[in-house]
Structures are given as structure tokens and as C-alpha cells.
Amino acid sequence: MRADLIDRLGCVGRTWTPQQLLHVGNVAWSWSRGDGTPDPDLSLAWGEPLRAYADLWRATLEPATATLHIDPGAGAIERSVILGELRSFDSAITLFASRQDQAQLAALEAAGFVDAAGPWFAQLWRTMSDLSDLEELQPPAGYRIVAVDPADPAAIRERVELHRRSWRPDRIRRLLGMPDSGTTAESSYSEAKHRAVMATPIYRPELDLVALDPDGRWAGYALGWLDQPNGSLLIEPVGTDPDHVRRGLARALCATLLRTARDFGAREAVVGPRGDDRYPLPRRLYQGLGMREVAQFVRFSGPPR
Numbered sequence: 001m002r003a004d005l006i007d008r009l010g011c012v013g014r015t016w017t018p019q020q021l022l023h024v025g026n027v028a029w030s031w032s033r034g035d036g037t038p039d040p041d042l043s044l045a046w047g048e049p050l051r052a053y054a055d056l057w058r059a060t061l062e063p064a065t066a067t068l069h070i071d072p073g074a075g076a077i078e079r080s081v082i083l084g085e086l087r088s089f090d091s092a093i094t095l096f097a098s099r100q101d102q103a104q105l106a107a108l109e110a111a112g113f114v115d116a117a118g119p120w121f122a123q124l125w126r127t128m129s130d131l132s133d134l135e136e137l138q139p140p141a142g143y144r145i146v147a148v149d150p151a152d153p154a155a156i157r158e159r160v161e162l163h164r165r166s167w168r169p170d171r172i173r174r175l176l177g178m179p180d181s182g183t184t185a186e187s188s189y190s191e192a193k194h195r196a197v198m199a200t201p202i203y204r205p206e207l208d209l210v211a212l213d214p215d216g217r218w219a220g221y222a223l224g225w226l227d228q229p230n231g232s233l234l235i236e237p238v239g240t241d242p243d244h245v246r247r248g249l250a251r252a253l254c255a256t257l258l259r260t261a262r263d264f265g266a267r268e269a270v271v272g273p274r275g276d277d278r279y280p281l282p283r284r285l286y287q288g289l290g291m292r293e294v295a296q297f298v299r300f301s302g303p304p305r
């Protein structure tokens, strides 16, 4: 399994640009199932060394969904074989692609995929050569920002609970303007998932930052993923405990993350909030860090058989 992850990280990192759908951080985060997806029903790989891979959820997600990465150097025939194989498992499959990836858009169109309405994600980017514009973004009075100690089991548990409070489904529904579902469902994030995150080869505890309030309560966090060879940082995810929101905590955490990552060699940063108007809050958070849109990640679906 771990060999698969290393192959994927190598494949995605080799060709990275800010317009590419996946950053190595996305690969590690979804591998750890931090993104909330269940284990894929099927994983496919093409090429040796790896040139393309896909995870496919055809029974566990509705509609059937795939994550797909293809080396940007792949030609039309190679792409058509890959998409044909993927669609042989479920022709009505839904997947995201970068609007800036012209070769992939052409291949999707040729394979009968259509632009599906619905949520899309904006890729926001900034250079990190000069971060002086972020100097004023400091934690609110009395709060301090520290890195999570990977050797402290109590700290790991606190970190997990903070994520779970930040991502409680009823809270997210409220932020999305959806009616209360009346359920008491909990976030699926767990200690096992966080330990899986920490076990990925690109996790750095120095980029797993939390904010503590004046009484030492865990109030917010931001996790960064550094692609060292490309000098790029992905911010994913960020959360503030509902009792500590709207004090500038998330922005201060991200600003500290950018400064720390710059010291480790990051030269540019990306983050992928919702681009549509349904959930504008994260986009606003990151735009306030001087990040601007450089790509759109949109949903495509194959026609039913």
C-alpha cells in the first residue's frame, strides 16, 4: 500500500503546476481518508513508472465518482484508453478536472463526458517571495500558535477533537445555509486518520499548527503540505472551533503557516476552496491572505449507458 502512495506522490509531484488538479498534499490527505471519503471500491494504475491512477467509488458514493490523475504528457490515445477503462466500470461516472488542462478537457469531451453543473473549486495561489503584506496578521490577543508535538499522544487526541469540532456536519450545514438535519452525526475524522496523515512521507509536524486560547484551550488549526522539490505549499485543511470564530484566528494560522513553510523552502502556495457562491467563506479567508484565482476545478460526468 505504502509503495502505491509513494508512486502516486512521485507521479503527481513530477508534473506539478499551480493549475494541476492535484498537489502531493491532496494525494496524502485523501490517501489518509482525511477528506471524509470512504475507502475506494477500486483503484487503477497505468504505466511503469506510474503515469496515471484513479480511485473509484461506484457502490459507496452516489453518483459513482472517481479521482483521476493523468500525466500531462499523455497523448490522446493514452487518455482515451484510460477513460475507456474507467468508464467500463460505470459509464455515468463523475470526476473533477482542471479547466486549464486542455488535453484532459479534449479527452473527456471525446469520451462523451459533459460539464456537470454543481459545486466547483477555485485554485487560489500566491508567491511567497515576499510575505511582508501578512505581517499584521497575528493571532488575537492572548492566543498563541504552536506546532503539534507528534510525540505527545494527548496532543494528537486534542488535535483530532479540534478537527472534529470544526467539521461537525451540523455546523457545516449551517455554514452552507442548509436547514438543520436534526441529526447528531459526528465528523468522521479520527485518531486513526490523523495517525495515517502523520505517517505519510510528506507530513511535517512543523506545518501542523494549532492556536491555543489564553486558557490553553485548542481553538483552531491549519495543516500545510510542502512539496519540497517544487517549493510549493498546499493548505489543507483549516478549522476554527465554533466558540472562537471571527477573531482572525484562521487567517493568523494560515499566515504563520506560510511564514513557516517559506523558512522550509516553499516559494508558492495554493489552496482549493469552493469557487461557487454556495460556500464563499473559505474563499474570503484565503483571498485575505493575498491569494488569487489561477484555475478552476470543475465536475464532469459521463453519460449513462
Ligand SMILES: CC(C)(COP(=O)(O)OP(=O)(O)OC[C@H]1O[C@@H](n2cnc3c(N)ncnc32)[C@H](O)[C@@H]1OP(=O)(O)O)[C@@H](O)C(=O)NCCC(=O)NCCS
Pocket: 166, 167, 175, 220, 236, 237, 238, 239, 240, 241, 244, 245, 246, 247, 248, 249, 250, 251, 252, 273, 281, 282, 284, 285, 288
Ligand atoms: C472557515 C473558518 C476556518 C473561518 O475561521 P475564522 O477563524 O472564523 O476565520 P477568520 O476570523 O480568520 O476570518 C476570515 C474571514 O472570514 C470571515 N468570516 C468568518 N466567519 C464568517 C461567517 N460565519 N460569515 C461570514 N464571514 C465570516 C471574516 O469576516 C474574515 O473575512 P474579512 O476579514 O474579509 O471580513 C471556520 O468558519 C471553520 O472552521 N469552518 C468550517 C471548516 C471550513 O470550512 N474550513 C475551511 C476550508 S478548509
